[in-house]
Amino acid sequence: MADDDPVPGDVTAALPxxxxxxxxxxxxxxxxxxxxxxxxxxxxxxxxGAVAPVLSGLASLVVFALLLVHCSPRARRLxxxxxxxxxxxxxxxxYAPLVCFGARWGGMGGFLAASLLLALPPxxxxxxxxxxxxxxxxxxxxxxxxxxxxxxxxxxxxxxxVVVYGVTRxxxxxxxxxxxxxxxxxxxxxxxxLRFARDLHDLLSSSLSAITLKAELAHRLTRSHxxxxxxxAQAVAELSRRALADVREVAATYxxxxxxxxxxxxxSILAAAGIESGVALGLDPATIGRRVQTTLAIVLREGVTNVxxxxxxxxxxxxxxxxxxxxxxxxxxxxxxxxLVPGPVDGSGLLNLGHRLASVGGVLRxxxxxxxxxxxxxxxxx
Numbered sequence: 061m062a063d064d065d066p067v068p069g070d071v072t073a074a075l076p077x078x079x080x081x082x083x084x085x086x087x088x089x090x091x092x093x094x095x096x097x098x099x100x101x102x103x104x105x106x107x108x109g110a111v112a113p114v115l116s117g118l119a120s121l122v123v124f125a126l127l128l129v130h131c132s133p134r135a136r137r138l139x140x141x142x143x144x145x146x147x148x149x150x151x152x153x154x155y156a157p158l159v160c161f162g163a164r165w166g167g168m169g170g171f172l173a174a175s176l177l178l179a180l181p182p183x184x185x186x187x188x189x190x191x192x193x194x195x196x197x198x199x200x201x202x203x204x205x206x207x208x209x210x211x212x213x214x215x216x217x218x219x220x221x222v223v224v225y226g227v228t229r230x231x232x233x234x235x236x237x238x239x240x241x242x243x244x245x246x247x248x249x250x251x252x253x254l255r256f257a258r259d260l261h262d263l264l265s266s267s268l269s270a271i272t273l274k275a276e277l278a279h280r281l282t283r284s285h286x287x288x289x290x291x292x293a294q295a296v297a298e299l300s301r302r303a304l305a306d307v308r309e310v311a312a313t314y315x316x317x318x319x320x321x322x323x324x325x326x327x328s329i330l331a332a333a334g335i336e337s338g339v340a341l342g343l344d345p346a347t348i349g350r351r352v353q354t355t356l357a358i359v360l361r362e363g364v365t366n367v368x369x370x371x372x373x374x375x376x377x378x379x380x381x382x383x384x385x386x387x388x389x390x391x392x393x394x395x396x397x398x399x400l401v402p403g404p405v406d407g408s409g410l411l412n413l414g415h416r417l418a419s420v421g422g423v424l425r426x427x428x429x430x431x432x433x434x435x436x437x438x439x440x441x442x
Contacts, residue, residue: 078231078234078235078238081230081234081235082231082235084227084231085131085227085228085231088223088224088227089124089127089128089131089171089224090124092167092170092171092220092224093120093123093124093127093171094120095167096116096120096164096165096167096168097113097116097117097119097120099164099167115157115160116157116161116165119153119157120168122149122153123150123153123154123168123171126146126149126150126153126175127150127171127175127224129143129146130143130146130147130174130175130178130179131178131224131228133232133235143179146175146179147175147176147179150171150172150175151172153168154168154169154171154172154192155195155199158199162203163199163200163203163205163209163213166196166199166213166217167213167216167217167220169192169193169195169196169213169217169220169221170216170217170218170219170220170221170224171221171224172192172221173188173189173192173193173217173218173220173221173222174220174221174222174224174225174228176188176189176192176221177189177221177222178225178228189218189221189222190218192217192221193214193215193217193221194214196213196217197210197211197213197214197217199213200213200214271296271299271300275292275293275296278290278292278293278296292332295328295332316353316354317353317354317357317358317361318345318353318357319345319348319353319356319357319360319380320341320345320346321357322357322360322361323339323341323345323360323378323380325361326339326360326361326364326378327339329364329365329368330364330367330368330376333368335367335368335373335374335375335376335393336374336375336376337375337376337377337378338375338376338377338378339377339378339379340377340378340379340380341380342379342380342381343380343381343382343387345380347442348387348442349441349442351420352387352420352422352440352441352442355416355417355419355420355422355438355440356380356387356389356438356440358413358416359389359391359413359416359417359424359438360378360389360391362410362412362413363391363436364376364378364391366410366436367391367393367395371393371395371396371434372395373393373394373395374394374395375393375394376391376392376393376394377390377391377392377393378390378391379392382442383439385441385442386422386439386440386441386442387439387440387441387442388437388438388439389437389438389439390435390436390438391435391436392429392433392434392435392436393433393434394431394432394433394434395434396428396432396433396434410424410436413438417438417439417440420440420441421440421441422438422439422440422441423438423439423440424436424437424438425437
């Protein structure tokens with residue numbers, strides 16, 4: 061799925077993109093600003109001023125440019141002096157043309173109010189918005205306008221300021237949301253790669269180790285115990301098929317594993333390695349939640365693989381018990397190295413297992429028991 065493809069149930073999928081949001085902002089600003097020079101041009105024939113429409117249009121373009129300075133995300137990077145100069149210039153172009161164009165230029169007050177909201181702290185910005193609205197209404201009163209027009213000019217100034225401010229902030233929110241979605245997609249891809257690597261290690265290392273072990277055993281038994289060698293060869297073939305199935309499952313999706321089946325597989329692998337085993341199930345594995353059961357099955361598979369590959373164990377005991385509302389899996393063997401120091405899990409295998417257990421609210425720890433056995437314990441909510 062591409063980053064821009066809508067995700068089912070994702071309410072943000074229908075939101076406009078950053079470019080469309082900026083285009084909408086420019087359209088709103090341009091439309092509002094165009095009203096003022098049109099009003100001036102409409103009154104020009106009556107006042108006899110042919111130059112007024114041209115001057116008002118040029119002044120409107122300058123105001124538009126100054127407003128874009130405050131609407132741009134880069135405005136926050138400008139120095140205080142630069143932002144202050146832009147606000148002063150816009151204030152001059154808001155009030156000075158009133159002398160020439162009269163009350164019809166009063167609509168520019170709304171854009172000054174919007175710039176003040178965007179450039180200044182909220183409390184000061186809203187206070188100055190009210191002051192600009194009152195000043196525009198006062199200029200209409202001084203021009204001899206009716207009470208209705210005075211009220212309209214004050215109210216429209218505040219409305220334009222709030223609308224421009226709101227559209228600008230919404231555009232910024234859309235841009236930020238788009239960036240967040242892109243980052244979330246990137247993190248999802250990274251997490252999927254990590255999951256794939258963990259699955260390859262946790263699901264295949266045990267199968268491949270068992271294949272190697274049984275193949276070597278079958279080779280040793282070929283001449284002296286042909287029947288047993290044939291049985292071991294068949295076991296190798298079965299393990300190879302399971303490893304192939306694991307690869308396909310990893311490539312497709314997360315695989316559900318049966319803890320009971322893994323217990324039987326552990327017995328077989330330990331027996332092939334000449335390690336005596338004991339499996340004590342204090343509860344039916346089928347009663348454990350699917351995710352937790354799969355995670356514990358992977359812990360068992362990796363733990364038994366480590367016993368076979370990295371220890372000199374003669375016996376390995378596996379126990380599944382309930383401890384309150386948590387299910388506990390213990391793998392203990394008597395082949396721990398004499399200089400082994402228990403502590404936080406290390407090695408890619410155990411670290412992977414720790415991450416898996418953490419994802420289901422569980423923990424993984426290792427310790428040396430009083431009898432000298434190395435104990436791997438995994439606990440998770442049932």
